[in-house]
Amino acid sequence: xxxxxxxxxxxxxxxxxxxxxxxxxxxxxxxxxxxxxxxxxxxxxxxxxxxxxxxxxxxxxxxxxxxxxxxxxxxxxxxxxxxxxxxxxxxxxxxxxxxxxxxxxxxxxxxxxxxxxxxxxxxxxxxxxxxxxxxxxxxxxxxxxxxxxxxxxxxxxxxxxxxxxxxxxxxxxxxxxxxxxxxxxxxxxxxxxxxxxxxxxxxxxxxxxxxxxxxxxxxxxxxxxxxxxxxxxxxxxxxxxxxxxxxxxxxxxxxxxxxxxxxxxxxxxxxxxxxxxxxxxxxxxxxxxxxxxxxxxxxxxxxxxxxxxxxxxxxxxxxxxxxxxxxxxxxxxxxxxxxxxxxxxxxxxxxxxxxxxxxxxxxxxxxxxxxxxxxxxxxxxxxxxxxxxxxxxxxxxxxxxxxxxxxxxxxxxxxxxxxxxxxxxxxxxxxxxxxxxxxxxxxxxxxxxxxxxxxxxxxxxxxxxxxxxxxxxxxxxxxxxxxxxxxxxxxxxxxxxxxxxxxxxxxxxxxxxxxxxxxxxxxxxxxxxxxxxxxxxxxxx
Amino acid sequence: xxxxxxxxxxxxxxxxxxxxxxxxxxxxxxxxxxxxxxxxxxxxxxxxxxxxxxxxxxxxxxxxxxxxxxxxxxxxxxxxxxxxxxxxxxxxxxxxxxxxxxxxxxxxxxxxxxxxxxxxxxxxxxxxxxxxxxxxxxxxxxxxxxxxxxxxxxxxxxxxxxxxxxxxxxxxxxxxxxxxxxxxxxxxxxxxxxxxxxxxxxxxxxxxxxxxxxxxxxxxxxxxxxxxxxxxxxxxxxxxxxxxxxxxxxxxxxxxxxxxxxxxxxxxxxxxxxxxxxxxxxxxxxxxxxxxxxxxxxxxxxxxxxxxxxxxxxx
Numbered sequence: 001x002x003x004x005x006x007x008x009x010x011x012x013x014x015x016x017x018x019x020x021x022x023x024x025x026x027x028x029x030x031x032x033x034x035x036x037x038x039x040x041x042x043x044x045x046x047x048x049x050x051x052x053x054x055x056x057x058x059x060x061x062x063x064x065x066x067x068x069x070x071x072x073x074x075x076x077x078x079x080x081x082x083x084x085x086x087x088x089x090x091x092x093x094x095x096x097x098x099x100x101x102x103x104x105x106x107x108x109x110x111x112x113x114x115x116x117x118x119x120x121x122x123x124x125x126x127x128x129x130x131x132x133x134x135x136x137x138x139x140x141x142x143x144x145x146x147x148x149x150x151x152x153x154x155x156x157x158x159x160x161x162x163x164x165x166x167x168x169x170x171x172x173x174x175x176x177x178x179x180x181x182x183x184x185x186x187x188x189x190x191x192x193x194x195x196x197x198x199x200x201x202x203x204x205x206x207x208x209x210x211x212x213x214x215x216x217x218x219x220x221x222x223x224x225x226x227x228x229x230x231x232x233x234x235x236x237x238x239x240x241x242x243x244x245x246x247x248x249x250x251x252x253x254x255x256x257x258x259x260x261x262x263x264x265x266x267x268x269x270x271x272x273x274x275x276x277x278x279x280x281x282x283x284x285x286x287x288x289x290x291x292x293x294x295x296x297x298x299x300x301x302x303x304x305x306x307x308x309x310x311x312x313x314x315x316x317x318x319x320x321x322x323x324x325x326x327x328x329x330x331x332x333x334x335x336x337x338x339x340x341x342x343x344x345x346x347x348x349x350x351x352x353x354x355x356x357x358x359x360x361x362x363x364x365x366x367x368x369x370x371x372x373x374x375x376x377x378x379x380x381x382x383x384x385x386x387x388x389x390x391x392x393x394x395x396x397x398x399x400x401x402x403x404x405x406x407x408x409x410x411x412x413x414x415x416x417x418x419x420x421x422x423x424x425x426x427x428x429x430x431x432x433x434x435x436x437x438x439x440x441x442x443x444x445x446x447x448x449x450x451x452x453x454x455x456x457x458x459x460x461x462x463x464x465x466x467x468x469x470x471x472x473x474x475x476x477x478x479x480x481x482x483x484x485x486x487x488x489x490x491x492x493x494x495x496x497x498x499x500x501x502x503x504x505x506x507x508x509x510x511x512x513x514x515x516x517x518x519x520x521x522x523x524x525x526x527x528x529x530x531x532x533x534x535x536x537x538x539x540x541x
Numbered sequence: 542x543x544x545x546x547x548x549x550x551x552x553x554x555x556x557x558x559x560x561x562x563x564x565x566x567x568x569x570x571x572x573x574x575x576x577x578x579x580x581x582x583x584x585x586x587x588x589x590x591x592x593x594x595x596x597x598x599x600x601x602x603x604x605x606x607x608x609x610x611x612x613x614x615x616x617x618x619x620x621x622x623x624x625x626x627x628x629x630x631x632x633x634x635x636x637x638x639x640x641x642x643x644x645x646x647x648x649x650x651x652x653x654x655x656x657x658x659x660x661x662x663x664x665x666x667x668x669x670x671x672x673x674x675x676x677x678x679x680x681x682x683x684x685x686x687x688x689x690x691x692x693x694x695x696x697x698x699x700x701x702x703x704x705x706x707x708x709x710x711x712x713x714x715x716x717x718x719x720x721x722x723x724x725x726x727x728x729x730x731x732x733x734x735x736x737x738x739x740x741x742x743x744x745x746x747x748x749x750x751x752x753x754x755x756x757x758x759x760x761x762x763x764x765x766x767x768x769x770x771x772x773x774x775x776x777x778x779x780x781x782x783x784x785x786x787x788x789x790x791x792x793x794x795x796x797x798x799x800x801x802x803x804x805x806x807x808x809x810x811x812x813x814x815x816x817x818x819x820x821x822x823x824x825x826x827x828x829x830x831x832x833x834x835x836x837x838x839x840x841x842x843x844x845x846x847x848x849x850x851x852x853x854x855x856x
Contacts, residue, residue: 297792519611
């Protein structure tokens with residue numbers, strides 16, 4: 001009995017000591033992490049975090065960066081690499097022996113595929129610590145707790161936050177909380193081939209103003225497209241994207257004065273009159289042979305871009321990034337265009353109003369730097385130092401948003417800057433010249449990876465283009481950040497495909513959309529059908 | 542349990558345990574998990590959040606509602622029936638025909654010929670699908686359209702995969718049939734090689750043609766292999782989706798008539814936008830039930846139990 005009692009006491013004591021040890025360590029960690037408070041002074045905050053890491057015996061912090069998009073937008077991941085180098089420099093200058101190492105820069109072309117991969121790997125702790133993707137996915141990621149709520153951190157960096165364009169900061173929020181920082185944005189102009197326009201007498205110099213004032217509408221686009229086709233000046237009147245209707249084609253809804261979201265109810269909207277008019281325009285263009293009936297299954301690299309750059313169409317609905325993509329990809333008879341050629345061949349305007357009385361539009365899809373809610377998990381003492389790692393990750397996206405990093409991305413990828421300071425920089429000739437020669441203080445890895453793109457894209461013509469299209473942001477719309485929006489956009493795409501191919505009339509296609517929405521109880525609950533198909537509406541007017 | 546039984550049990554356990562473990566790990570647990578997930582709100586891979594979010598028959602009700610109201614869903618079911626039915630016939634009878642054809646020629650050319658049919662199975666799925674993507678592409682960049690236009694057979698490219706329903710069906714059946722036919726070919730070839738050569742030689746001596754030998758000797762003796770290939774291919778086709786996924790994803794074939802129930806399950810669970818794993822699991826359970834019923838009917842009709850009888854002879 002005595003022996004049993006001794007054993008029991010011994011086990012109890014051991015348990016108490018063990019729990020004390022575990023608890024003690026945790027407490028120390030929490031206290032240490034708690035010492036760091038972001039002040040808004042970047043260097044001070046970085047140094048404070050570095051010291052905490054050093055005290056905890058951490059000499060290397062590992063992070064990975066995931067990004068996606070067109071081939072010229074690699075700064076979406078190399079911006080993080082550069083931010084790490086700049087923070088490492090601050091630590092080195094202050095004698096702190098800690099280093100950030102970017103273990104993986106994962107960059108893929110399709111932003112939807114990148115999102116799918118992130119969704120499947122985040123719960124396993126295998127997704128990137130930094131994730132750059134469309135704001136459209138932010139609500140779902142935030143809702144699932146997959147990305148970090150940075151509202152409290154951002155409060156300390158108000159001066160930086162205030163330098164971003166407010167609408168873009170709004171796009172980075174979900175339910176009033178901030179979940180990321182804008183990385184870039186863009187406009188979706190209507191490109192016009194100048195050579196084709198000249199053949200049919202369309203004055204492209206006055207066109208942007210006419211579009212701006214709402215004088216030149218989609219009926220005019222139809223008129224000139226028809227003229228181009230019938231006169232033999234071009235094979236097609238209009239070319240647009242394939243695949244998803246989001247975001248380029250969604251512009252039609254706004255151009256016809258429609259909406260996609262009701263802020264009062266928080267529901268998505270199928271604005272029947274606007275959707276009908278959009279589908280009717282598509283149907284009419286395709287039926288009259290001005291737009292390929294099978295465009296939704298065209299090949300991007302072999303058909304869509306070559307048709308545009310080879311001048312086989314008068315109009316093209318595209319994005320600002322096309323401007324430099326045409327220069328770096330071999331779409332034109334096996335080579336890229338020279339900047340002078342792009343300038344000589346293409347004019348650009350806002351997306352025209354649907355009809356008189358409506359307004360011209362453009363649509364932006366800001367990309368956002370998001371931080372994984374498990375950021376830093378691959379590092380030692382993650383449980384104790386979680387907050388420190390998260391703060392450091394936040395400071396990294398603050399650094400990756402430095403005006404020069406943002407401006408480099410804008411110039412080489414023809415996306416629009418998200419910060420006012422970056423917008424100023426792209427107008428600075430000296431800075432542009434330094435970028436052209438890569439005479440900038442950048443990480444050698446970054447320089448290596450953007451060298452060819454810089455060679456092909458950095459020049460005054462491209463900078464001027466960005467400056468010229470910046471005004472479009474005043475007309476911009478954002479598709480709703482709603483978890484069910486991708487499903488609705490998918491249905492729109494199906495409907496567009498069916499009217500283009502002539503399988504359905506515009507009226508049938510609207511009913512198809514309504515039927516599809518109503519067929520899924522969850523979608524039905526989240527979508528309002530508003531208005532009716534207009535009677536006696538004519539196109540072109 | 543007496544001593545002999547105990548020993549027998551120990552021996553059986555020893556030999557069967559690896560297989561049983563495999564079945565439990567890779568079949569039973571996933572099956573139970575799929576059924577369980579179908580009763581939850583699981584989405585976006587968020588196991589932590591939704592695993593205990595039990596919603597009863599909600600996903601099944603939603604699926605049933607969609608079946609009633611969604612035109613796409615009806616196309617998916619019709620496509621599943623046509624795709625599985627026709628590809629199954631191609632895979633089974635095509636495999637048998639190939640095996641018989643190579644049976645009557647000398648071994649060396651026969652092996653080369655069989656190897657040719659195995660190429661699609663050996664090619665990576667993406668590469669193989671890409672070949673057919675460009676071959677059937679609905680514009681002038683498509684190889685088939687380009688050839689036909691050069692020959693003057695057609696003046697305008699034909700959107701093969703977008704011609705519904707048969708254009709889309711033909712492509713998915715063709716592409717998958719070409720992969721699947723080699724499986725039957727191998728099984729039947731092996732079966733034919735087991736048949737005593739004397740029977741064939743004797744028939745030859747009696748003046749029987751290749752067709753008569755096939756009909757009267759070879760085919761009846763490969764009945765059980767036929768049953769095996771049929772059942773296996775049926776279940777395999779019911780759950781196959783990778784080639785279909787790529788062909789639909791690349792817009793080669795019409796989405797409604799290029800999507801089978803298996804692909805629908807995959808897209809619902811792991812597709813773009815919201816990934817609804819609960820709903821997909823419900824559809825997967827229904828797919829499994831169809832598979833079980835279909836498999837059972839096939840085995841019953843072809844009298845599987847007869848094959849399982851102890852063969853006569855000494856034991």
